[in-house]
Amino acid sequence: MSVTNSYAGDGSYPTSYYAASRNVIRTPVKLQGRVETDICVVGAGYTGLATAIHLAEKGYKVAVIEGAQVGWGASGRNGGQIVNGLNASLSTIQRRFGEDAARFIGGLVQEGGRILRRIVSHYRIDCDLKSGNIYAAYTDAHMKELEAKQVLWRKYGMDDHLMLDRDALRKLVNSEAYCGGMLDITGGHMHPLNLVLGEARAFESLGGSIYEMSPVTRVDYKAARPTVYTKAGEVSARIVVLCGNAYLGEAVPELVSRVMPVSTQMITTAPLGEELADMLIPSDMCVEDVRYILDYFRLSADKRMVFGGGTVYGGSDPADVVAKLRPNLEKVFPRLKGVKIDYAWSGNFALSFTRVPQMGRIGANTYFAHGYSGHGVTGSHLFGRTLAEAIDGDQSRFDMFEKLPWYPFPGGRMFRAQYSTIGSWWYSFKDAVGW
Ligand SMILES: Cc1cc2nc3c(=O)[nH]c(=O)nc-3n(C[C@H](O)[C@H](O)[C@H](O)COP(=O)(O)OP(=O)(O)OC[C@H]3O[C@@H](n4cnc5c(N)ncnc54)[C@H](O)[C@@H]3O)c2cc1C
Numbered sequence: 001m002s003v004t005n006s007y008a009g010d011g012s013y014p015t016s017y018y019a020a021s022r023n024v025i026r027t028p029v030k031l032q033g034r035v036e037t038d039i040c041v042v043g044a045g046y047t048g049l050a051t052a053i054h055l056a057e058k059g060y061k062v063a064v065i066e067g068a069q070v071g072w073g074a075s076g077r078n079g080g081q082i083v084n085g086l087n088a089s090l091s092t093i094q095r096r097f098g099e100d101a102a103r104f105i106g107g108l109v110q111e112g113g114r115i116l117r118r119i120v121s122h123y124r125i126d127c128d129l130k131s132g133n134i135y136a137a138y139t140d141a142h143m144k145e146l147e148a149k150q151v152l153w154r155k156y157g158m159d160d161h162l163m164l165d166r167d168a169l170r171k172l173v174n175s176e177a178y179c180g181g182m183l184d185i186t187g188g189h190m191h192p193l194n195l196v197l198g199e200a201r202a203f204e205s206l207g208g209s210i211y212e213m214s215p216v217t218r219v220d221y222k223a224a225r226p227t228v229y230t231k232a233g234e235v236s237a238r239i240v241v242l243c244g245n246a247y248l249g250e251a252v253p254e255l256v257s258r259v260m261p262v263s264t265q266m267i268t269t270a271p272l273g274e275e276l277a278d279m280l281i282p283s284d285m286c287v288e289d290v291r292y293i294l295d296y297f298r299l300s301a302d303k304r305m306v307f308g309g310g311t312v313y314g315g316s317d318p319a320d321v322v323a324k325l326r327p328n329l330e331k332v333f334p335r336l337k338g339v340k341i342d343y344a345w346s347g348n349f350a351l352s353f354t355r356v357p358q359m360g361r362i363g364a365n366t367y368f369a370h371g372y373s374g375h376g377v378t379g380s381h382l383f384g385r386t387l388a389e390a391i392d393g394d395q396s397r398f399d400m401f402e403k404l405p406w407y408p409f410p411g412g413r414m415f416r417a418q419y420s421t422i423g424s425w426w427y428s429f430k431d432a433v434g435w
Contacts, residue, residue, distance in 0.1 A: 007215050011068030016077055017268035017306065017343040018193035023126055024201060028069055028212035031233035037063045037209075039391065040228050040237035042216050045075035046377065047369050048243035049199040050384020053119065056206035058392055063235055064200075064208065065228060067215035071196035073247050077347030078377065079266065079296045079308045081286045082116065082188040083133055085109045087373035088355035090152045096354060097404055104400050105356075106156025110186060112378030115385055116195070123205070125198030128301040132285035133187025136169065136178040142290045146182040160186045172283035175332050181287075189286035189298045192377070216244075216251050221363035239391050242368040245376075246315060246350035254362050257408040259350035259371040261315030266308040266347070267325045268300065270340040277303035280333055295328050305329065305336065311374075317346040349374045353407040359383055360402045367391070 013019035039055055041048045044066035052062045066072070086093075086109065094102035120129055137143045143163075150161045162183045164172070169181045200210055211233075218229045219240060226240040242252055246261040272280070277299050281287070286298035297307040307329045310318070318324050321344035330337050352358055352371035357379050359369040367390070369383040383401075390398035 007067050011072060011213050013069060013072060013193075014077060014345040014347070015343065016193075016266070016345040017300065017304065018076055018191060020343065021191070021300075021302070022193050022197060024194070024197040026070060026197070026200070026212070029210070031065060031211035031214040031230050031235065033233050035063055035233065035235045037061050037235060037237050039063070039239045039241065040065065040226075040235040041241045041243055042219070042228060043073070043243035043245065043248070044070040044196070044200060044210060044212070045073045045243060045245060046196060046199070046380035047245065047384055048241070049196060049203055050115065050119075050381045051241050051243060051369075051387045052203045052208055052384075053199060053206065054385050054388030055391060056203055056208045058388065060391075062203070062208045063237070064203070064210045065214050065216055065230065065235060066210065066212045067244075067247070069212050070200040070210065071193045073245060074347050074349050074376065075196040075380070076193035077266065077345060078192045079286070079288075080189045080192045080298060080306065080377075081133060081288060081296055082113050082190065082377050083288065083375055084113055084158075084184060084187055084378060085375065086356055086379055087375040089149060090156065091148065092354075093356060097356075101400070101404060103156065106153070106158070108382060108397075109378075110158060111385075112380070112382035113186060113188070115381040116378065119199060119202060119381075120190075120195070123198060123202035125195060125202065127190045127192075127194040127198055129188060129190045130284055130286075131185060131188045132283060133184050133189070134164070134169070134172055134181050134283070134285050134287045135184070136173065136175075136181040136287050136289045138178060138289060138291065140179065143180050145290060150182060160184055172281070172285060173287050174280050174282060177332050178289070183285070187286070191301065219252055219366065221366035224365065226363060226366050238365065240366045241387055241391070242366065243370070245370045245372075246348035248370070252362070252368075255368060255370070258358060258406055259352050260313065260409055261348040262351045262374070263312045263315045263317060263346045263348050264308060264374065265310045265318060265321045265325055266306065266345055267322055267329065267341050268307070268343040269305045269336065270342050272303050272305060272339075274303060276335070277305075280305070280335065295332060297329075297332070304342070305333070305339075313351075315348040321346055349376065353409050356404060357383060358401070358404070358406050359387060359398060
């Protein structure tokens with residue numbers, strides 16, 4: 001097993017389908033010497049670039065520092081599923097944090113998707129954007145869970161969910177594996193690396209600077225004017241925003257215990273051809289099931305099956321991603337037995353103990369946001385806008401998030417991955433026996 005949360009090698013993209021089909025090839029500029037700016041953002045994923053775009057649109061001078069290349073982290077490797085909401089369900093949020101927090105979060109969980117679509121359309125980003133996501137249920141207990149979710153979302157003003165019985169689901173996703181599901185027409189999917197590369201270009205069109213292949217080794221956040229250091233340079237800014245998520249690691253020791261890196265894996269088949277692809281997912285929507293350790297899949301624009309699943313706590317790569325995911329793919333679609341797999345890769349997301357993402361501050365002028373717990377495509381865009389609002393003087397929504405309590409993982413840095421693995425066995429067992 002090799003650990004991926006470092007900048008080993010030259011910071012090249014993993015050998016993913018996304019890297020092979022990206023429509024922007026950048027020439028990275030490294031940070032050299034000293035730069036002075038209004039705002040310095042660390043990390044060129046969705047969180048960093050959404051923050052940077054919103055600030056640049058307001059007229060701020062912003063520099064983004066990326067350790068590898070734009071979208072090298074989760075934002076350029078993910079399932080491409082635009083799923084509304086945070087990983088933690090609204091019922092969990094209500095139970096853990098109270099009615100006010102649930103009402104606040106319930107009121108904004110669709111905003112991230114709207115921000116993403118606004119950026120795509122305003123800056124004309126070519127990322128194969130499609131509508132609709134489906135939650136698929138294996139058991140009656142899963143269906144009940146989805147029905148409860150629909151009721152709760154309605155309570156907070158979202159009425160876009162449609163329950164699907166077995167036959168209705170089969171018309172959208174042609175798999176015998178499921179007994180039903182729920183459709184969210186305001187969800188969707190896209191090519192994640194082309195989205196983040198398009199966002200980088202949008203930010204640069206607003207006058208922003210991006211330095212790549214420049215890992216930040218240290219952040220002096222105690223000074224009134226914080227400074228970010230790399231091997232060859234430094235950026236002094238009025239405000240620093242840390243958006244390194246699962247890959248930030250030890251560069252900012254103060255944030256390490258807040259989230260744990262967890263890897264999840266993806267495979268992409270060879271092109272299936274129009275006929276077979278349309279037969280398997282006639283709706284061309286994306287699908288995720290509702291188990292604790294879930295499968296998520298969709299068709300690419302060139303009609304490949306893009307299929308993800310599995311988790312490894314601690315963030316290491318399994319030795320053989322195809323061997324791990326092929327059985328799951330063939331269980332959902334027996335027609336794909338033995339299909340050629342063209343690409344396989346792994347990536348890390350940041351898990352928070354409560355599964356609610358966090359934003360806050362270390363030092364008066366250094367902000368951070370992370371911990372979308374595997375559902376971050378929309379959340380990262382929402383957090384980017386919220387951070388930009390806060391930096392621009394409206395702290396109201398930032399304060400609500402900053403106030404939410406967070407908890408370190410049991411077991412500390414040494415044993416948290418083992419503890420979490422044991423916990424997930426329990427949930428996987430419950431999924432397997434249908435509890
Ligand atoms: C395989 C996979 C599948 C997923 N599928 C989905 C999905 O289908 N739908 C969904 O909603 N979510 C999904 N997620 C989660 C989602 O991709 C993330 O929540 C989201 O992309 C997080 O964005 P981010 O910008 O916060 O972090 P990242 O995209 O990880 O960006 C962080 C960036 O910071 C840089 N960085 C870190 N440390 C430093 C440093 N010291 N110096 C300089 N730069 C640094 C990294 O190189 C990286 O580019 C998935 C995640 C993975 C890994």
